[in-house]
Amino acid sequence: MAKGLLVDITRCIGCGACKDACVETNGLPKEADDSQLSDKRYTVVQEKAVANGQTRNVRRLCMHCESPTCASVCPVGAFHKTKDGPVLYDAGKCIGCRYCMMACPYGVPRYEWKSTNPRVRKCILCAPRLREGKPTACAEACPAEATVFGDRDELLAEAHRRIKDNPGQYVQQIYGEMEGGGTSVLFLSDVPFAELGFPANLPNHPMGEYTEAVLSKLPNVVIVGGSLLSGLYWIINRRMTLTRERIAATEPGARPAGEGRQ
Amino acid sequence: MKAPRLTFWRGVFLLVVAAGLYSTILRFARGLGAATNLSDAFPWGLWIGFDLLCGVGLAAGGFTMAAVVHIFNVERFKPVIRPAILTAFLGYLLVIMALLIDLGRPWFIWHPIIMWNHHSVMFEVAWCVMLYTTVLAVEFSPVVLERLRWKKPLQLVRKALPFFIVAGVLLSTLHQSSLGSLYLIVPNKLHPLWWSPMLPILFWLSALAAGCCMVILESFLSQQAFRHPLGNDVREGLASMALVLLIPYALLRILDLLQRGVMSLAFLPNLEGRLFLLEMVLGSILPIALLLSQRVRRSPRGQVSVAIMAILGFVLHRLNVSVTGMEATLRAGYFPRWTEVAVTMMIVAIGFAIFGLAGRFLPVFDHDRPAMSPVLVEVEGAREVGTKT
Numbered sequence: 001m002a003k004g005l006l007v008d009i010t011r012c013i014g015c016g017a018c019k020d021a022c023v024e025t026n027g028l029p030k031e032a033d034d035s036q037l038s039d040k041r042y043t044v045v046q047e048k049a050v051a052n053g054q055t056r057n058v059r060r061l062c063m064h065c066e067s068p069t070c071a072s073v074c075p076v077g078a079f080h081k082t083k084d085g086p087v088l089y090d091a092g093k094c095i096g097c098r099y100c101m102m103a104c105p106y107g108v109p110r111y112e113w114k115s116t117n118p119r120v121r122k123c124i125l126c127a128p129r130l131r132e133g134k135p136t137a138c139a140e141a142c143p144a145e146a147t148v149f150g151d152r153d154e155l156l157a158e159a160h161r162r163i164k165d166n167p168g169q170y171v172q173q174i175y176g177e178m179e180g181g182g183t184s185v186l187f188l189s190d191v192p193f194a195e196l197g198f199p200a201n202l203p204n205h206p207m208g209e210y211t212e213a214v215l216s217k218l219p220n221v222v223i224v225g226g227s228l229l230s231g232l233y234w235i236i237n238r239r240m241t242l243t244r245e246r247i248a249a250t251e252p253g254a255r256p257a258g259e260g261r262q
Numbered sequence: 263m264k265a266p267r268l269t270f271w272r273g274v275f276l277l278v279v280a281a282g283l284y285s286t287i288l289r290f291a292r293g294l295g296a297a298t299n300l301s302d303a304f305p306w307g308l309w310i311g312f313d314l315l316c317g318v319g320l321a322a323g324g325f326t327m328a329a330v331v332h333i334f335n336v337e338r339f340k341p342v343i344r345p346a347i348l349t350a351f352l353g354y355l356l357v358i359m360a361l362l363i364d365l366g367r368p369w370f371i372w373h374p375i376i377m378w379n380h381h382s383v384m385f386e387v388a389w390c391v392m393l394y395t396t397v398l399a400v401e402f403s404p405v406v407l408e409r410l411r412w413k414k415p416l417q418l419v420r421k422a423l424p425f426f427i428v429a430g431v432l433l434s435t436l437h438q439s440s441l442g443s444l445y446l447i448v449p450n451k452l453h454p455l456w457w458s459p460m461l462p463i464l465f466w467l468s469a470l471a472a473g474c475c476m477v478i479l480e481s482f483l484s485q486q487a488f489r490h491p492l493g494n495d496v497r498e499g500l501a502s503m504a505l506v507l508l509i510p511y512a513l514l515r516i517l518d519l520l521q522r523g524v525m526s527l528a529f530l531p532n533l534e535g536r537l538f539l540l541e542m543v544l545g546s547i548l549p550i551a552l553l554l555s556q557r558v559r560r561s562p563r564g565q566v567s568v569a570i571m572a573i574l575g576f577v578l579h580r581l582n583v584s585v586t587g588m589e590a591t592l593r594a595g596y597f598p599r600w601t602e603v604a605v606t607m608m609i610v611a612i613g614f615a616i617f618g619l620a621g622r623f624l625p626v627f628d629h630d631r632p633a634m635s636p637v638l639v640e641v642e643g644a645r646e647v648g649t650k651t
Contacts, residue, residue, distance in 0.1 A: 038302065073447060075384035076370075076377040095373050096366020099384050101305040103447045107592075110302045111366070113295030118366040199450050210446040211383045214439075214462055218386065222432050229428045233333045240335060 003085040003130055004152035004184035005139060006159055007059050009196070010169065011146035014057035016045050021141035025126060036060070039112045042123040043138060050191045058196050059147065061138075062087060062108045062123035063176060064184035065206070070100035070109060072208030078120075085152065085184040086125035094120060105180055105199050105207055125184065152184055159188055181206035275611050282608020285601035286363055294366060297601045304594035308602045311584035313360035313609055315441055316577050317353055318391070319465070322473030323480075324350020324398060325434035330503075332427045338499050341492055344405060344626045345484060346477045351398040352616055354391065356609050363605055383443045390437030397430040405624050439466040445583055454524040455538045456579075456587040460514060467514065471507035472576035474500055475569035480617075482566045487618065490627040494562060501565045505553035508572060512546035534590065537582055545575010 016034070022043045023030060032040035043061040050056055068087045071079035078093040079100060089109075096118060101109045112118035126136040134140070139149035148155070159174045175193050176183035179202045187193070194200035266272070289297035300307050327346040330336050362368040374388040400419060407416040442465030449457050458464065478500045485492050519525045528538045549572040558564035589596065598606075620626055 069447060071379075072381045073384060074379055075382045075388050076373045077379035077382075078377075093370075093373060093377050094367060095370040096368070097384060098305040098366065099382075099444070101302065102451075105450055107303065111305065112293075113300065113302075114293050116290065116293050118293065201450050203449075207447055208381060210449065210459075211443055212381050214443045214446065215381065215383060215386060218436055221435060225432050225435060226428060229329070229333055229431055233424055233428065236333070236335045 001151045001153075002083065002184060003125070003149065004064070004155050004186060005061075005125075005136065006148050006150070006155040006186045006188070008146050008148075008162070009056055009058060009187060009189040009191075011144050012045065012057040012059065013144050013146070014045050014047060015143060017141040017143055018059060018138035018147055019043050019045060021137040022123070025129070025137035026124075037108065037110055037122075039110045039119075039121040042121065046197075048196050050195050056189070056191060056196060059138075060108075061185060062125070063106050063179075064123075064125050065180055066182040066184065067180070067206030067208060069103045069105060069180065069207040072206070072212065073099045073103040075099070082127065084125075084127065084130050086127040086130065087184075088124055088127055089120055089122065091119040103207065105202055152186075155186055159186055162188060178204040180204075275615060278604070278607045278611045281604035282611070285604040286608075288601060289363060289605070294364075297599065297605075299596055299599045299602065301594055301596070303592050304588070304596040306584060307596055308585070308598040308606055309360055309364040311581045312577070312606055313364070314357055315580040315584055317357040317360065317609075318438065318441060319469040319472050319576060319580060320476050320573065321350040321353030321357075322434065322438060322469035323477040324353075324401070324473070325394075325430050326470055326473045327477060328401060328427045329431045332424065333431070336499075338496060341496055341627075342477050342481050342500070344402075345480055345621075346473075347398065347401050348405070348617065348620055348626055349476065349480055351395075351402045352613050352620075354395040354398055356613050357391070358395065359612075360605075360609055383440050383446075387437045387440050387444070390433045390440070394430060394433040394437065397426050397433060400426045401430065405626060409624050434469075435466060438469040439463065441465050442583075448588075451588055451591045452583065453527075453534050453587040453590060454522065455519070455527050455534055456583045458518050458522065460518045461583070464511065464515060464518070467507065467511040468576055468579060471504055471511055472573055474504045474507055475572045475576075478504065478565050478569040479573065482562065482569075484617075484621055484627060488621050488627055494560065497562065497565045498559050501553055501559040501568065504569070504572065505550060505559075508546055508550050508553070512542070512550060515542070515546065534587065537578065537586055541575055541578040541582060543575075544571055545579060546572075549575070 019034060019041065022028070023041070026042060028040050028042070032038065034041065034044055035046070037044055037060055043059060046058050046060060047055050048058050064081075064085055064087045066081070068079060068081050070089075071077070071081060071087065074094075075097060076093045076095055078090045079087060080090075081087050098111060098120075100120060101107075101111060108122050110121045112121065126134070126138075129136060135149035136147075139147045142148070148158075150158075156174065156177060159177075163170045163172065163174070170188055170190055171192055173189075173193060175187035175189070175198055176185055179199075181204070187198070189196060192200075285297055294300055298307060298309075323346040327339060327343050331339050331343045362371060365371060374385055375392075379385045401423070403419050404416060404423075407419065439462035442461035442463070445452055445457065445461055446459065478497055481492055481497060481500075484490065516525075519528065528535050528542075549568045552558045552564065552568050552571075555564075558568060585596065
């Protein structure tokens with residue numbers, strides 16, 4: 001069963017326990033900038049100003065797309081979606097083109113810019129813990145049940161339930177249910193997601209379809225283009241040869257062929 | 263042997279290469295972060311926008327001319343085929359060099375050969391660039407083989423040439439368009455004046471036109487440098503070709519904006535609007551208007567100025583797609599570090615230098631002697647056969 005996280009922004013108290021647990025579990029350096037994702041922070045909690053002078057605490061982390069854009073665009077297949085849910089990166093394959101960073105609609109992958117052998121860094125949804133049957137470190141550490149771990153299907157049902165049972169408390173959207181074909185990490189909020197910095201204009205299909213649709217046409221280009229060009233080459237050269245022969249036959253010791261043709 | 267004299271341009275060349283080498287060393291010793299202004303928010307900069315996108319596009323004269331001369335048999339353009347293929351070959355080698363500097367782990371650049379992801383445009387570009395660089399090496403090899411007087415391999419290459427020409431056109435069509443497809447995946451990041459489902463076709467068309475303009479410019483420059491007389495009618499023909507290629511590009515560009523309903527964005531008084539207008543006027547509208555006049559098409563100065571305008575417009579378009587069109591949404595305030603500019607300038611300078619050396623030591627411009635052009639040799643050979651019968 002594919003696992004996932006449900007992050008309820010209305011419940012988050014901004015304590016940062018998720019981030020601390022993440023740092024601990026993934027062996028990241030304790031001293032680093034906590035204000036945004038980096039090669040040293042796979043998750044952070046950001047305080048976002050919303051209307052009426054209020055603020056909301058918004059966790060940022062890899063969304064673990066159902067059809068990950070990073071996996072679609074990576075030339076060497078360094079990313080893959082596991083059946084458990086995590087989207088994982090294989091540094092051994094990576095050539096460092098950074099197309100994943102360009103393409104990710106959520107702007108998640110980070111780079112080791114200071115390294116001479118740099119890797120892409122991002123949340124791995126605690127894949128090793130999942131294999132042991134444990135929840136992610138962040139969900140385990142959350143004191144407010146703002147981040148809960150579970151099967152994606154059940155989390156989605158739970159999210160729908162919360163929206164239904166608490167009319168007026170949530171916006172009518174579960175971020176990650178549809179966005180970009182859906183994600184393993186789901187968000188609930190009481191203010192529109194666009195105000196919290198979530199990309200608002202994503203299609204409901206995997207982003208990879210934009211490029212894959214074009215790629216699927218390329219065999220046609222090769223076959224039609226190849227036969228057309230070869231055919232043209234053959235016709236034109238055949239006609240030139242014939243012209244040359246005709247000139248040679250009528251006029252021995254002939255003029256250059258090119259002049260006769262044009 | 264006499265030591266080469268230090269002229270002004272050689273001095274400039276040495277300075278540029280020195281700055282570029284320093285930056286390259288910095289990049290490998292301290293990482294991309296130390297040598298560039300790239301960041302997590304702005305992971306692709308000048309090296310991708312100019313060195314890769316413009317480098318590949320401006321090298322399109324190689325496959326365009328190869329197709330026109332070898333497949334469509336337009337004999338008038340034979341004199342420019344060798345310089346065009348040399349430019350393309352050098353262009354691709356320099357693009358690969360730039361990639362080796364830009365990639366985070368360049369020692370794994372060969373990975374796409376064995377690690378496949380056929381969903382990835384980048385994977386397709388990697389393969390096409392590899393294969394097409396090989397094709398260009400074959401297409402250029404007669405020049406070297408002639409110089410070495412290796413008859414047997416020369417004959418072999420000439421026999422296989424049509425196959426390589428067709429393969430080259432196909433590979434180029436694929437990856438020239440795919441460079442545009444790379445940006446299809448960022449509809450939410452790239453400004454609507456530049457993001458378009460038509461990007462692959464726009465990139466392919468603009469590369470055809472820019473490649474053609476590069477051949478005009480380069481034939482003009484090499485005529486000055488090597489004093490090889492080139493009939494003005496050749497460049498006039500190229501100017502007509504550029505016109506024929508620029509018109510569909512401009513039409514598609516404008517129609518696409520109208521159909522997506524974003525044309526009005528072009529006239530907003532912001533950076534994007536201004537850059538768009540500059541790009542269109544400089545790169546498409548002005549060149550087309552000028553080329554419509556036969557007097558411009560016939561005058562060497564007209565040809566070259568129009569070519570330069572169109573090339574600048576082309577470069578601006580690619581930089582707008584890859585850098586400026588992204589600035590507003592990514593909010594990273596990217597501007598290339600001087601070391602990035604230095605590497606780019608070094609690569610361009612190396613291109614000029616090798617082109618100059620090749621022009622001097624290889625039979626690149628000997629179009630006045632028929633035996634030197636592979637096609638003319640073929641024609642010559644066929645004529646001999648024809649005469650005998």
